[in-house]
Amino acid sequence: MRGPRYNPGMTAVFGHLNPDTDAITAALVYANLLRRQGLDATPYRLGELNFETAFVLREAGVDAPELLTSLPEGSAVALVDHNESAQSLPGLKGLNVTHVVDHHRLGDLETTQPATLRFDPVGCTATILLRLHLEANLPVEPLDARLMLSAVLSDTLHFRSPTTTAADREAVAFLAQVAGVQDVTAYALAMFAAKSDLGDTPASTLLKMDYKVFPFGAQKWGVGVIETTNPAYVFGRQAELLAAMQAEKGVSGLDGLVLSVVDILNETNRTIVTGESEAAVLGEAFAAVTVDHVADLGDRISRKKQIVPTLEAYFAR
Ligand SMILES: [Mn+2]
Known part of the structure; x- marks a missing residue:
């Protein structure tokens, strides 16, 4: 209260x-x-x-x-x-x-x-x-x-x-x-530019800044997004972000956790996946190739329109 x-x-x-x-x-x-x-x-x-x-x-x-x-x-x-x-x-x-x-x-x-x-x-x-x-x-x-x-x-x-x-x-x-x-x-x-000026924000905060949890069938997934004009900054902190994602997945009992890094100006999405199981799902659902925990989702920059519905359909079948 x-x-x-x-x-x-x-x-x-x-x-x-x-x-x-x-x-x-x-x-x-x-x-x-x-x-x-x-x-x-x-x-x-x-x-x-x-x-x-x-x-x-x-x-x-x-x-x-x-x-x-x-x-x-x-x-x-x-x-x-x-x-x-x-x-x-x-x-x-x-x-x-x-x-x-x-x-x-x-x-x-x-x-x-x-x-x-x-x-x-x-x-x-x-x-x-x-x-x-x-x-x-x-x-x-x-x-x-x-x-x-x-x-x-x-x-x-x-x-x-x-x-x-x-x-x-x-x-x-x-x-x-x-x-x-x-x-x-x-x-x-x-x-x-203001959104992309992330400074020394802790990785756990970056993960949760634009973060939503979705029920997909019997599974529960966290899908974070970082929209930025400076993706190089975000990938420079990939190891920290991955550690934060693994910690969050354990604490929250999620079945899957991914973090989409959306390059606003070039309109591309490279998504950090927590582990093998997420990489496998994105591979099947989006035909996305994952290299070093990063799945290339091409021009799918909208979580609402291009990511969540596809995952929902994938888990429904
Ligand atoms: Mn809105």
Whole structure:
């Protein structure tokens, strides 16, 4: 339970664990939208900001939402940018999910009451949030526009990802104007540079910065991603990362653990595999060749669209 500022009447709005820019900004923007519509909503985060998100909030002059680690049973929650319990606040099944705004596959979502659910197959939660503003006839506030713009650029890797839709491109054009961002390309490159400036971040932190756990049939896999403009830096730390992955796999009782290193500018994915069993699965599922714990996944840069569905199909057969 949180401290004295917790208000039992309010709705807690949050994105997934190991939050990315979309998870954080969607919580901020959706909480503001719900407040403008008369609901007592408060944004939260379920983890530390990554370097890109820290840059986005700093440039926007916005404080990070407070960290949330648990809520009393029955609390009202609005989920953004996720819906699966494995990616959410521990104990989600005991909470009252009143709203979901998401662009991922539907997982094990359960609600105790009729809920407001909005799922669109677009590249970013922010693209849906923009639609919700327009549908409600509410003007987009410039600060929210800046946050949503950042999220779409982040999730779509500025339209490089195959998850990108026409709606995401239109959203960026509209939001950039409202936010007063003149040079979208330069802004996106600055975001990606901030994300890639990993310094001496511990390997265990790098592994978990963009990390999700998925049930695949009877198996449980961890799939991490490092999107970077400087893959050489990441592979320079491959031995450390591998040790962190082996430790995590043991501690979490996972059946498989892989870490995709996505070269944003060249649009390639070289994935570090924890061991032989992961290499065998990627070999069969993707026809990927693994050399020295690195599987070449070619141009499959989207975990959501190109990695997870293939693994899911592989384990289903
Ligand atoms: Mn997202």
